[in-house]
Structures are given as structure tokens and as C-alpha cells.
Amino acid sequence: MHLRGLLWLNAVFPILPVALLASAAVEGRVELPKSHSAPVQAKRYQIVTKGGVLSTQPPLAVVYLEGNFPQPVSLPTKQVTQKDLTFIPSLLPVRVGTKVEFPNLDDTYHNIFSYSPAKRFDLGRYRPDERPIPTQVFDKPGLVILRCDIHEHMRGLILVLNTPYFVMTDTNGHFRLDGLPAGHYTLKAWIDSRTTREKPVELKNGETFHVDFP
């Protein structure tokens, strides 16, 4: 159910510029690290730490087009919920300036905070029926590690990007970005907290560019 929600999100946002016919697209595959652990129950993504490196489990990548794009007046609000003592989604790519809500869907208190350089915040303890839902605006690009002061095992990631063009790969690493502007850009693939690969792309209207990240 959540997966479907994610896919829906992934589908809708890049579609907006699709109204303009003259647009480019990129597709390809990111070589994802092998998953060592058993398949996760209920297909929830989790954040795992290994040697101080955070990544999703099973591995997923975020592919985005880096460039100077005009900042829109307003951005839609996103959500990272706390359900069953996990963050859902566990990895959320957002554009700089996005406001994210942190609704508590558990029967217990949560205290979401982050000490990450990209965003330090502390929502304090709050119950499921806390209104208004605690929110944060992420106005600086970078990786934000979400933690709960009460449930120390909980981890969530918000990847704050300075671009409207980004997409999450599927579990096999396949991705497709549509409605991209033509021009010279750098296409990046975030794989884990320490690994981001990049490739220069020459985008032309009406064409689909193929990029593989080894």
C-alpha cells in the first residue's frame, strides 16, 4: 500500500512539466549494492548503518539532475509518518524549501530530531493526536538524518535537493526522469550517505537519454 503511494508520488511530480511538449527524458539503471539481509517483512524500507554509512534496505538510489533551476513560489507539503516505530518513507527526496509534516501514527510518544548539518531541529515529544502536526521546512540541501529521542533505533533520511528533477529507482535500480529541460547538466545518483555518483548529460528535447551508473 505504501509502495503504491510512493510510486504515485514519483509518477505525479515529474509529470507536471510534461505539459510542455518540448522536453527531454533520461532513463537507465543504477548498480545498487547487494542486499545482504533477508527480504524485509511488509516491504518497508529501513535505514541501516554499516560502518557509519546509512543506506536503505533493500538498497534504493535517488537519481537527480543538478543545475540552476528557478525556485518556485510554493512547494507542496510532504509527509514522513511514524508508524510501527519506523519512518515512512524511510528515504524521502525533497526539493529545497519543502515543508515536511511528521505525523505520529503510533500509540506512543515520539520525539523527532536531527543533528544533521543540513538541518538541525527538535520537534520535542508529541502524541499521535498532536495538532497541528509538527512540521519542518528544509531550506538547505544535504542529507538529514531523522532520529527519535525516545526510540533510539528509529532512523529516517530526507535528501534535500536543489532541483525539481529527481526520482527514486526501483529495487532493481531502474529509473526514468521525464520532462527535463534541454542542455548540459550533471546527472547524479545518491546511493548511500557516503556515495553519490555523477555523469554529465547532454539533454535534447524530444529525446530520451540513456545513462547507467555502474
Place this chain on the structure above:
Amino acid sequence: MSPAEQPRDKGVARFRTRLFVAMMVIVATLTGLSFYLAQRKVTADAERNLQAIFQTELSSLDKLEELRHAALTDRCNALAAKSRIHAAIEDNAIDLLYPSAKDELRGLMEGEEPPPEQAAQSLQAKFYRFLDSKGAVIKPLNPYDVGKLDAKTEAQLALEKLPDAEQIGYIQENTQAGGGAIDEVIAVPIFSSDSGEVISALVIGFKPLELEDKHTGMKSGIWTNGQLHLPALPRFTQASLNDKLASVLANSDKGENYFRVDVGGAPQLVFYKRLNPDSLFPPAYEICVHPLSYSLAELHRLRWQIGGAGALLLLGGFVASHLVALKLSVPVKKLALDSEENRAGRKRAEAALASTAEELERSTRYSADASHQLKSPVTVFRIGLESLMAREGFKPEIYEELSALLHQTHRLTGVIDELLLLSRMDAGHLQIASTPVDLSQVVDEWLDDLGALPDSPEVKIEKEFPRGLFVAGEKRYTSLIVQNLLENARKYNRPGGRIRVSGCANGNNVMLTVGNTGRTIPPGENIFERFHHSSTPSAASGHGIGLNLARELARLHGGDLRLIRSENDWTEFEVRFSAVDGVNGVA
């Protein structure tokens, strides 16, 4: 006291003295040895006692430390589990580390300073610091919350790597000032709740637990970083003790020991024990200094007591040895006396023996000389008489006289020969050539001669003698024996008496018996003595050589001559000869 007794008594006294001295030496040695051992034991006991006290105190300290460490470990584990601490360390938000820990450690840092007697039980920390992944100290933004430390002191908290178990260390504050307070620091690792790796360490500083100076007079302190911290001692004393400790600890591979040292002119026993074995922090030792003045006084007293006991023992030993020596010397004295008498007797006997031997030798020599000196004139005399006999023209009475004189010269020659033989025998020069001698023949010859003698009284001769009775010997001497016996038997016989000669073989011997009637020999008279003269005067008396010579010769031949009986007008001699093997078998 006689002169002989004087050296003897001296000898006994010397023996007594020696015995006494030997016993005293043993007693004194034993006393000295036991004195030495007792003193050593006392010293060792005193030191062991002190060590036991030291260890007891330390072990109570250890228990307090354990409590403290357990509480701290709990605290640190709770801390390590905290999300904010993790977030601060893992998400590179070091500035938020101390603020995040502040709430958790507030209990440690705040609160009133506990009274000294409860200081041990309390967890009142003086400061705390976190170490980063390399073991370096993470500097706090606001040192007042975490306990202010100067840079030098703070630097001592760093470790070369993060510990994987708690580490204990001792640091000295204000090292430049010297004599600054010692802090006990405990470094506890903080494990990542995700990976289990050590991500940091919390170092907490405390006032060190101190040994209580109760009644033992012990002064305790801590030696760390080459510096002794023992405020109870004057600074100068500390400095000199510090040098000593540095050299001892540098050479010691033991975690715990003690040694004696003179500090400020007073002897001290110094105990040390490593407080943080295997720690990443520099080694630190608990040092206890115990003045020995009190125990030395005690030792002195004990020494006197033991010495007194030793002296008493010595005195007792003296008296006992004296008594024992006296008692033991009594039999020795008696022994000495006896041996003295023995010696005197022996000396007398030796002297007598020597004089006898001398006399004997003299007489032997005399006999030989006399015999030789006599022989020549007698020969001259006889030859003169014989030539006179050969001349004609004398009256018949003169010829009778001459014949009697000639007979006497023959007797004289016989006596001289016998004397010569005896002296040769006495000198041991007589050798006999043993050959088979027909004793029967010898006896027959002499019996014939006996009848031919001019002055022989009328006696009847009985002979009971087997033929061919052979004896081992030299014929001359065997003949001489037989001649002597037969002549005596005739000479001492009475007129109308008889002589009986008998012989028989008896195993390895041949026995010759010569008996005669006539005057008997009184009992107790030693007729075999040389130059013996009968106690009862008689016309028929010899010169006292014959029997003696005969017996000497018989003995020389391995036989003997003895008087069998002399009573009731009958005297009987028996000669024993050695038989010749195999010849007398049929006798």
C-alpha cells in the same frame, strides 16, 4: 700429691675444660641461632602484619571502587544508548554533544559536595569529557557545565585509542604548580547501538578514594606520571621518597610489593600497589608509607626480651654444661687412673724383661766363651795325661791315678761340649738335620756302654723295646738325649736296683720311657732347671746340665721330656719323639 698424679689430674681437668667449652659453644650457637631466627620472625611478622593491614585497607577501597565503577558503567551505558549522544557523535554535531549529555550527567556533576566520610560512596564527579574516535578529548563549549580544567590537565585525559573496556587513570591537576590534587578518572567506552562499535568514550573525573588513616599511622597517597602525591608528608620528604619510588617502580615487574626506606632519617616501610593494571592511562600506584619507629621500638623491646631469654638460656647452659662435664669426667678420671697404673705395671714388666733378656744374653755369651776358653786347656791337659800314660816306668798306682785323671778330663770335655751345645741352642744357632734315626739301636748302644762304665753300681737292666723303632731327628742329639737319661738312671740308682727302658710307637709319636729305682725327686723341685742342684745332698750329683740339655734337645726335635713319676723308690722319665712317617706302622 705424687708427681705422677699431677699430670694425670691436669689431663682430666683439660678434658673437663674441653668438654665444657664444646658444650658451651653448642649452647651458645643454638642460643644465637634461635635469637637470630626469633628476631627475623618478629621482623617478618611485623612486616607481614603491616602488609596485611595495607591489603585489607586496599581491598575495602577496591570494593568501593567496584561500586563506583558499576554505577558509572550503568550510567555510561544509558548514556551511550541515548539517541542524542549518538546523533551528536555520528552526525558530526559535536557542539551538541555536551549539551545532549548534560541532562544525563547532571546528577553526577551537581549536588552538594558530600562530607568526606561519604565521599567514597557518592558519585560526585569533578568533571567529564568525551573522547572522539581517535581518543582525543572533545573540547566542551562551556567548560563550566562539565568541570573546568586547564589545558594541560585536560590533555592528560586523552588516550591513544578508544578503549573497549573501562580504563582507570590518575591525573594530577596543575602539574606546573606541583602537588596539585590528584583526580581519579574513569574512561568508559560508548558503543554504537547500531553497529556495536566504539564510537566514543566518556572520561569522568573524581576525587580519588583515600585510605583512611585510622590507628595504623599509615600515610597513603598516589604515585602517577612519575610524581608522588602524598600530602601528609612534608614536601622535602615527598621529593626524596619520589626518587626512591621512581627507581623501585621502574625495576619492579610486580603489581604489588613493599620495601624499606629511610625518609628524613626515619625508617619507613613503603607499600605500593598498581591501581590501574593494564590501563591505557599511565600507570598509577597506591602508595602507603608506614613509619617503622613504633614497630622498631616494639622490635627493640622484643629483642631485649629475646636477648634476656637467650642470656638465661646461656646461663642455664653454662651451669648444665659444667655439671655434665663434671659428671662425665669422673669415669674418665678413673679410666685415666687405671691406665696410669697399667702403664706403670707394663713399664716394670718391660724393664724386668729387658734385664732378663740381657742377663740371658750375657750368660749365653758367657757359656759359649767359657766353653771355648776351657776346651783348649782341657785338650792340652788330656793329651798330656795320655802321653804320660803311654810312658813306661811309672808305678802301677800312678797309672791308676793317671787313668782316673784322664777319665775326669773326658767328663770335663763332655760338660764343656754340653755347655757349648746349650749356648748355641740359646742363641738359636743350632740347626738339626732331621733324618730317620733307629732309636732301638741307639738305646742298645748306650746300654752296652752303660755296662762298661767303670764305677757303675750293680743294677739290673730291663728292656722292653721293639726293634726298628725309628724317630725323626739328628742322630747325635737323639743319642745325647738317650745317653743323658740312661746315665742319670744309673747314676742316681741304688745298689742292687734296676733300670727299665721301654719304647713304643704312639700314633705320630714314639715314646721312650726310662725308669730307675733309687732316691725319688721331692715334689716341687725343678730338676729341668739349668745348673740345678738337688736340695738333698748326695754323693751322686751332676753338674745340672744334662736334663736341661736333654729336654731342650727333645723340644728342638718337636718332642718333649718330662718326669712321669717319682715315688716309692721309682723314678720314671718319658721322652716323646716324632715318628718317621710310615716306618713304625707295625710297632
